[in-house]
Amino acid sequence: LHFVFTQGFDDPAQVLRYGAFMDAVAELVAVRFGGSLKAEHGTGRNMAPYVELEWGPEGMALMRRIKALLDPDGLLNPGVIINDDPKAHLAHLKPMPASDAIVDPCIECGFCEAVCPSRTLSLSPRQRIVLYRELARRNRADEPSNQLVQLFDYQGIDTCAATGLCADRCPVGINTGALIKKLRSEKYQRFVPIARWSADHFAGVTRTARSALGLKSIAGKLLGDKALARLVNGVRHLSGQRTPAWLPTLSGPSRYRWSQGEGSHNGSSEDIGEDRAVVYLPSCASLVFGQQEEAPSLPQVVQSLLNKAGCRVIVPQGIEGLCCGMPYDSKGMSEVAAAKRSELADALWQASEQGRWPVLFDTSPCVQRLLSGALGKGLRVFEPSAFVLEHLLPHLELTPIDETVMLHITCSSRRMGLGDKVLALARACAREVIVPEHIQCCGFAGDKGLMTPELNAAALASLPAQVPSDCRQGFSNSRTCEMGLSQHAGIPYHSILYLVDQAAR
DSSP states (O other): OOOOOOOSSHHHHHHHHHHHHHHHHHHHIISSSSOOSSSSSSSSTTTEEEEEEHHHHHHHHHHHHHHHHHHOOSSSSSSOOOOOEEEEEEEEOOOOOOOOOOTTTTTOOOOOGGGOOOTSHHHHHHHHHHHHHHHHHHHEEEEEOOHHHHHIIIIIIIIIIOOOOOHHSTTTOOOHHHHHHHHHHTTTTTGHHHHHHHHHHHHHHHHHHHHHHHHHHHHHHHOOHHHHHHHHHHHHHTTTTTTTOOOTTOOOOOOOOOEEEOOOOOOOGGGGGTTEEEEEEEEEEHHHHHSSOOOHHHHHOOOOOOOHOOEEEEOTTTTGOOOOSHHTTTTTHHHHHHHHHHHHHHHHHHHHTTTTEEEEEESHHHHHHHHSOOOTTTTOEEHHHHIIIIIIIIGGOOEEEEEEEEOOOOOOHHHHTTTHHHHHHHHHEEEEEEETTTOOOOOTTHHHHHHSSSHHHHHHTTTTGOOOOOOOOOOSOOOOHHHHHHHHHSSOEHHHHHHHHBBBO
C-alpha cells in the first residue's frame, strides 16, 4: 500500500497523531493480515520501531547478530532498520514545506534523477524541488534568501532542460520542468512584449537568423574559425554569459527554398498515387540551419525520399512565419506559445484539406508540442520515424547500409512513446545501430546548447567513449540536438531521414 498524506509536523500534536497512525497501520498490516510492512524499499528509520512486530523477537535477534558481525562498530547506516529507540520514527523529521502544487506531492524518492541531463552539472529534479521548498519556507518565515535565490537562478532555472523526462520516471508523474517553465514565466515577464512582436513577425526573424549565420560563415572565412571562436567567446565573457557561445558544429544558413503550395515530383506521373499526398512542414531549425560537410539540406532529403515513395508534396502557405511555439514555451511564455501553436494548427488544417492528408514534421519536438493541445478533428501529424513506418515503407525497398551507426532517441520521441519505432526504423536501414547508454537527453534543449553549453557537455559526457572507431555517422530527429551531438561525439549527426534516404529505393 503506497499512500501520500498532507499532514504537517509543525507542532507536537501533529507528530503524536502521526505516531498513532503508524502504530495502527503497522498493527493492521503486520499483525492482523500477516503482511510485509515494506516491499521494494528498505525499511529505513521510519519503520525501524516496527521491524520486530513484523519478524518477531527471534528474527530480530538474528538480524542484530548478523549486523554485529558485519559492522561491530555500528558505522554503516546507524539507526536504520535496527534501532533501539521505539520513537525513532518521530525524531529528526524531515521538513517538506508546501511550495507549489506542481511539486508538492514529491516524496523526494529520486527515481527522476537517472534521466536528468543536468544531474552531474547542477541539480537533479529532486534537488530542484528541495531547494525550491526551502525558498518557499524562507519566504513564509520572512528569512533572508538572496544568496539562495541567486544560486537557484542558475542551478535550478537556467540549467534545467525542462524536457519532462522526469515525469515519466516519477511514481506520481511530477514534471519538474513544468515548475521551471512557470518560474521562467516570472523571470522573463519583461520580455513578453518582445516575444509577442517576434511571434507576429516570425518570417522576418527567420530571415534575420539566416542572415546572421551567413555573416558567421563569411567571418569564419576571413578570420579563420579559431580567431572567430576567440572573438565570439570573448564577447560572451564581457556580456556576462548573455550572448551565445561559439559552437564549432554550428552550421551556415540553410539555402534551400521550396515554393509553397504543391511541390514537384521527379518520377513519372504514373508513380504518383492519388492517395499519397503529404503536407510537409520544415521546422524553424530546418529553415534556418544548413548542414555541415556539404551535406544536402534536410528539405532536399525529405523531397528525395517522398519522390522515391511517389508522394505529392504540399507545403503550407507562409511556412517561414509558422512555428509550433516551442521557443516561447521553453521560456515560460505560454500565451505567446499557444497563439503560435493555434496559428500553425489552422494552417495545417487548411493545407491538409481538413485532415485528408497526413502532415510530416522533420523534427520530433515540434510534433510533441503540437500534440500538447487539441488539434482539428482528423488532423494527423507525424515525426519522421513514425511517418516513414506508416506511410512510406509500403512504397519503398530498404537495403541496410553496411555500416555501424549511432542513434540518439530524443526526449520528445521518448515522451511520445516512439522510442521503439525510431530504433526499429534505424535497424531496418543499417547493419548495426548503437544507442548509447545513460543518455536520455542531449541537453541542447532549444537554445541551451548555445546559451548554457555546459549543460549539453555534461549530458553527453559519456558519449565519445561509446562511439566505435569504425562509426562514421549518427542520426536523430531534431536539428538542434544533432548539432550538439556532432560536437561531442566527434562524428556528424543528421536527421534519421538521411539514413532512410541512403537505404531506400
